[in-house]
Amino acid sequence: MEKKNKKINLSYLIERNIKNRKYKDGITNGSTFLFSLLCVVILFLVIGYVLFTGANYLTPGFITSNYSQSSVALRTPKDFVYNENDYDFSDLERFDDTYYSEKWGIGLQYGKDNNQNQVIYLVQMSENSPFHELVRRDDGTNFNIPSDMYLSYITVQTELGTYKTAFSEDGIENMISTLDEAVSIYDSNFLTLGGGISTSLITTCYLILFTLIFSLPLGIGGAIYLGYYAKDNRITRIIRSLVDMSSGIPSIIFGLVGATIFIPFVGSMTGTTGGNIFTGALTMTLILLPTIVKTVEESIKTIPKSMISASLALGASNTETIFKIVLPNSIDGILNAAILGIGRTIGESAALVFALGTFITAAPSFTSGNTTLAVHIWYILAGEYPAYEQACAISIIIFCVVVVLSLSTKLINYLFRRKRER
Template sequence: MKKQKILERLMSIVFFITATISIVSVILILLFIVINSIPALKEIGIVQFITGKTWAPANIPASFGLLPMILGSLYVTAGAVLIGVPLGLFTAVFMARFCPEKLYKVLKPLIDLLAGIPSIVYGFFGLVFIVPLIRNTLGGTGDSILAASILLGIMILPTIIGLSEAAIRAVPQSYYEGALSLGATHERAVFTILLPAAKSGIFASVILGIGRAIGETMAVVMVAGNQARIPTGILNGVRTMTSNIVIEMGYAADLHRGALIASGLVLFVFILILNIAFSLMNKKKGA
């Protein structure tokens, strides 16, 4: 009996220790990225690093300005939102309120599959289909903000659809019935009553989608052209923060390496801000 008690006690401690794994991981990740960024940030200067317009690690003296990449990430993300959010939202409305049950059984796994396709496959598809399409119809090289935006717009669809659909479904049926009884059409009831009621959930899905777009790496590397300068049009090539790391980390050393890790830190901070916004949205939904 005594042995049994000791074992129970021991295992509860073991479970407690395993439970700290997420906390430990996040702290370790932050710690290692911050510590390895600090020397480079000190040498370059934080303001110069974030607002500098030239990224030229091979120049003498080298110049590390992250602004073109920050803008690049923001541009392609904005493009992805412009394409993905309306399409995703309307699809979510369809899934929640328009879809016949039989069709739903087919469509739901399809949309899940959209989330499961590896980003490298998306990138490859962009490379062999979207890029040539843009090159042949709109001119330029095709590797462009536009190509990256279209691709990312497709990639954030499952996130937008899944969460928005859940949010729309969570609105009480009585709202919908009330609208109908006042003479609204089905469409009107859905768009003027259900959507506003599901607002915070929909915003949360958009925030999560933005997070996915800004953090996406491999798909963007393959279609965005990757020129490290501030773009002037949507047919210009662009380099995002994520692609910058993948492209240059392979041969970077010393200050250059530090600067790349620091750009990972900038990316991390972006994501943390989005995460906080997301949990605020969720809190509102709960209230």
């Protein structure tokens, strides 16, 4: 076939298309803008909801207290007789926001528990107050009321011999008037703040520590193999694509592996039953390995080949080259991998439900089940009365950590880029 040299009038085409294009570009640009705006709006709505709902619940008491509540019931001794002339409460210092019972020499103050309910704290006690004589109802031993316990109710015996109970929900005035009628205290219940997250918070830190201890050496080793030693052949390509693929496996499957392999494995070595921090850390190691291998390998690959050649040409062995040239120059990748790992460990819940456990214990334990913050959220939402507000408060903590971590990766990358350019 012969080629026909037909002249194309480009300027005419452009003129014809210019109007057409304007509309097309307008529609595409407008829709991209709208979609991205929608994404941003949704993101801000989610963050806003969590912040708005959880902010009130995120108190120091929430972070430092245990999930379980402990209580103590106190009464005056059985041979106690109230005699007005015995007591001198002049040492009691008076404050505006505190209510005082003149008969018993104590100061009460409003406080809030972790469900934002009004509770009453015993904040002041005169040195001569009969409250120092209170004993435990169960074994009759003396008990000093710690400052982090609040008063939930008090039952007193009046002069007439009848009993009268005042609950903290009914307010301090009611309680003080009840106390004024009393001649002895029959029952008083003091409680610690419950519903806190201190155990989960500490467990999360332990889990991060052990996960990094297990996963970083393995991941860096794998990355050195793939980025430095491995020849570019079929086996390497298969390994590399397997690593890529395993980063896409849902984490609940890893949790299954953790439950069926690591729990018996760790159990046979340490004698534990069920999940604990080590089984959780081993499972998280499986989840993190692909990410760490990929991140560190990318970083190793950016090291100029000439630098490695120079090291080898100077008579350094492969090991010396790795420890003196490759690893020091890929330290940014290693740090990034560690930070990604920390973020992933904090956010992971599905796998840890199986591999770590869902029991919120009183103290972090290495031998029994625990929860991380994310599993804590799962736990308090899974019950009959989901505690959305507390879940949001925990989410705020996780948000903050993740934001700090992602900012620090940016900082690390910036610092190392500047160092390299210099």
